[in-house]
Amino acid sequence: MFQTTTEPTTATETATPQPVSADEAAAQRRALVQSLKPLVVDAGIPMAAYYVLTRGCGMSTMAALAWSGVVPLVRTVWGIAKERKVNGLAAVMLVLNVAGVLLSMVAGDVRLMLAKDSAGTGVFGLVVLAAAFAGRPLMSAGLKPFATKGVPAKEAAWERLSEGSARFRRLERRFSAIWGGALLIEAVARVVGAYTLSPDVMAWLGNVLFGVAFVAAMVVGGGAAADPMEKLVEQEAAA
Structure with missing residues (x-):
């Protein structure tokens, strides 16, 4: 009769995730x-x-x-x-x-009023871009809670990476630059539209432009910076 042998299982193979206590x-x-x-x-x-x-x-x-x-x-x-x-x-x-x-x-015609709507996103985009190039990425404050999920180990890992990892800092600046660029482009497009298209069109197109810029920043920023940053945080926390 043939006798089968079983290899001893390692601790990694038998380990199961421990439930999180209340x-x-x-x-x-x-x-x-x-x-x-x-x-x-x-x-x-x-x-x-x-x-x-x-x-x-x-x-x-x-x-x-x-x-x-x-x-x-x-x-x-x-x-x-x-x-x-x-x-x-x-x-x-x-x-x-x-x-x-x-x-x-500022008072003016309807086109000027439509163009004024881009001031907020334009100024915000410029400030975010300038801060990113100056090495002070402002958008990290909004990304950190979602990357660390409130886990103390991940929050500590984020701080260590932000202070000591050149790659992580580049990704932080890239994330802010993407958001700043998207909002600035949206503002410029809205100003151009306000003076080239009819006011009736810009009344709804302005909101569409903002929505497209927002979604584009989320998608591009996520793939190019946010996702790699979250992986680095997980690796640092595990280490």
């Missing part, structure tokens, strides 16, 4: 909320406040922009005074609000 899951959720807080406070609240004040309360554009800029202003001043550094995302939102207030004073 305490660990709660800690991950708290960490994710904590990492998302700057994105919500610096960008989400000002934008939400603007729409609530204009569409919900009937406030003028200038007044709504001024009031919605209070949080970014406080955050920027606090960062400079307390931490001796500029809060990048809050500063960008503050610049956008100031630009919006100044542009709201």
Whole structure:
């Protein structure tokens, strides 16, 4: 009778993923909320406040922009005074609000009003591009929570890579440059359309242009930078 032999299984082959305890899951959720807080406070609240004040309360554009800029202003001043550094995302939102207030004073024909809609994305795109080339990628603040998923080991890995990995820093700058470029192109296209197409067409085409730019930045930025960055974070956390 033939006797079959079985090779001993290794620890890797028999290992099964350990379930995450309730305490660990709660800690991950708290960490994710904590990492998302700057994105919500610096960008989400000002934008939400603007729409609530204009569409919900009937406030003028200038007044709504001024009031919605209070949080970014406080955050920027606090960062400079307390931490001796500029809060990048809050500063960008503050610049956008100031630009919006100044542009709201401009009166003109309907084409100028349509062209003004590109000011926000144009200024934002320029600031993001300039910061990326200066080595201070602003879009990393929005990407980090989704790449680390609130896992402390991944958050620590992100910080190590951001400080010590030249490849990771290049990917950070690339991600910001892609988003800045997409938004700047959208702004330029909207201005060109405002003065070459009929106002009726631009009334709906402006939103389409923004949607296309947003989706393109997500797809291109994901494949060219975000996905490789997430893999590097996972490898660093595992190591």
